Amino acid sequence: MxxxxxxxxxxxxxxxxxxxxxxxxxxxxxxxxxxxxxxxxxxxxxxxxxxxxxxxxxxxxxxxxxxxxxxxxxxxxxxxxxPERTEELKQRYARCKTYVEHLAKQYNLEVALAEYEEVHxxxxxxxxxxxxxxxxxxxxxxxxxxxxxxxxxxxxxxxxxxxxxxxxxxxxxxxxxxxxxxxxxxxxxxxxxxxxxxxxxxxxxxxxxxxxxxxxxxxxxxxxxxxxxxxxxxxxxxxxxxxxxxxxxxxxxxxSNLAEFEKEALRQAQESDLVLTKSFSGRYARGLRNTFTQQLDHSDYILPYPFQNKLTLELRKIAKQKENTAFLSLWTGQSxxxxxxxxxxxxxxxxxxxxxxxxx
Ligand SMILES: Cc1cc2nc3c(=O)[nH]c(=O)nc-3n(C[C@H](O)[C@H](O)[C@H](O)COP(=O)(O)O)c2cc1C
Missing domain, CATH: 3.20.20.70 (Aldolase class I)
Structure with missing residues (x-):
């Protein structure tokens, strides 16, 4: 045209x-x-x-x-x-931390997530x-x-x-x-x-x-x-x-700052592998569906942003080191x-x- x-x-x-x-x-x-x-x-x-x-x-x-x-x-x-720091948020944070650490352990990822007080x-x-x-x-x-x-x-x-x-x-x-x-x-x-x-x-x-x-x-x-x-x-x-x-x-x-294994995972991804998920950060983001998004989405273990983002930071870091795409946030769009x-x-x-x- x-x-x-x-x-x-x-x-x-x-x-x-x-x-x-x-x-x-x-x-x-x-x-x-x-x-x-x-x-x-x-x-x-x-x-x-x-x-x-x-x-x-x-x-x-x-x-x-x-x-x-x-x-x-x-x-x-x-x-x-x-968000305001409240006693209720602190307790919720502790519950989510325990859940995510246990979940990671089930999949052979040992991770100690940040304590509530360490979240800046x-x-x-x-x-x-x-x-x-x-x-x-x-x-x-x-x-x-x-x-x-x-x-x-x-x-x-x-x-x-x-x-x-x-x-x-x-x-x-x-x-x-x-x-x-x-x-x-x-x-x-x-x-x-x-x-x-x-x-x-x-x-x-x-x-x-x-x-x-x-x-x-x-x-x-x-x-x-x-x-x-x-x-x-x-x-x-x-x-x-x-x-x-x-x-x-x-x-x-x-x-791009992505590691080769991350680029490859994105290269291989099909349309049906994409999801809008709050699991990693507490806000909606589009990326690859994986074990973590499937376990967390629609669960009670998602904190408001930025707490969920800070909570999962160490998990994402360790998952990247171990080239484990099941626990990594790999964002990408529909095209x-x-x-x-x-x-x-x-x-x-x-x-x-x-x-x-x-x-x-
Ligand atoms: C990996 C990734 C990280 C992003 N980080 C930011 C960000 O830091 N700030 C921002 O405003 N948008 C961010 N976005 C959104 C993009 O700026 C942009 O809106 C989006 O990529 C456009 O759609 P497309 O992915 O289909 O090209 C991010 C998107 C991706 C894929």
Missing amino acids: RIENFTWNNQITQHLHTQYPIIQAPMFGVVTPQMVAAAGEIGVLGTLPLGDLPPAICVKLIQTTKQLTNKPFAVNIFLNPL YTDYREQVDAIIAEGCKIVSFTFGVFDNATIAKMKQKDITLIGTCTSVAEAQALEEKGIDIICVQGIEAGGHQGTFLTETLPEIGGLSLLARVYEAVQVPLIYAGGLYNAKTVLAARTLGAQGFAFGSILMGSQE RGPYSGASIKEILTHIIKEVENDII
């Missing part, structure tokens, strides 16, 4: 100062500073995921990335509300201070929206803000707060869903959501979820996206495309060329 007057240059490239309105999606645990730098080399926006890492580690990762590239890149953080999490305001101090100019976020004072602080520094929505109401909430760009995340996406206004996931497909968000807000939109070739980019563009984020198709890449092991430069350039040859 040919499209008249197609140009890559649009509000997203103008905001982000990139050649293409294409984004290497944030993927905590997968994206390396090398991947972010490689994205920049081909005119794409790289995104450095910082999750809820302590400020000192954020600074280190940002500095490493800055040493590798002078191109613009985004940093990405988690804005989940921090970072306040995003501290991360923001570190990000500002490092001179970052693009901040994307998920699981919530910043408080007004933090937004004002970042706007004062001319930082471009990219928020994540999974519903029309969330898009409107982000727009009301003055967020510059909204990333519409479809339910087909790999990893965590960014949902923040409801406990349950909005039951709407990604393309339906994109079309409705486009009608409901004025800010430029990025679409994330299931993009893997020119046709999927065109579909998102037709429905109102100006920016296109790629996650799962980059997981097998040369710059993984060719799942190439090439550099992300080749993978994304191929898609850019495909769009230019087939569509423009």
Whole structure:
């Protein structure tokens, strides 16, 4: 199909100062500073995921990335509300800890999970201070929206803000707060869903959501979820996206932080192996179904985020060391495309060329 007057240059490239309105999606645990730098080399926006890492580690990762590239890149953080520590939560934590340790033992994994008192999490305001101090100019976020004072602080520094929505109401909430760009995340996406206004996931497909968000807000939109070739980019563009984020198709890449056995497990995975699970973190995420997700999902042993995430941290670490995919969170979306092991430069350039040859 040919499209008249197609140009890559649009509000997203103008905001982000990139050649293409294409984004290497944030993927905590997968994206390396090398991947972010490689994205920049081909005119794409790289995104450095910082999750809820302590400020000192954020600074280190940002500095490493800055040493590798002078191109613009985004940093990405988690804005989940921090649950109140109560006696009831402490007791629940202890029950879940015992259950998970016993379960792992049944499968020959000896693991001592963190005690409740050892669970630490970072306040995003501290991360923001570190990000500002490092001179970052693009901040994307998920699981919530910043408080007004933090937004004002970042706007004062001319930082471009990219928020994540999974519903029309969330898009409107982000727009009301003055967020510059909204990333519409479809339910087909790999990893965590960014949902923040409801406990349950909005039951709407990604393309339906994109079309409705486009009608409901004025800010430029990025679409994330299931993009893997020119046709999927065109579909998102037709429905109102100006920016296109790629996650799962980059997981097998040369710059991916995944171990070879993890890449292989993802390569072998069939459609029926995928699940939306709260088992590892307490929030819905899409990835491979395994012993752990099957035992935990629909059980009473799932704590609210971030406690479940912290609880299972050591388990995931040991499982990775032992190359045990039954107890590892392997996130991936519904479309993984060719799942190439090439550099992300080749993978994304191929898609850019495909769009230019087939569509423009
Ligand atoms: C392994 C993995 C980790 C992810 N980590 C993050 C993250 O740290 N922050 C974030 O906003 N989104 C995260 N996501 C979601 C992606 O940014 C993006 O929305 C998703 O990958 C797009 O869908 P796709 O996987 O179909 O391309 C992650 C996704 C994956 C697969």
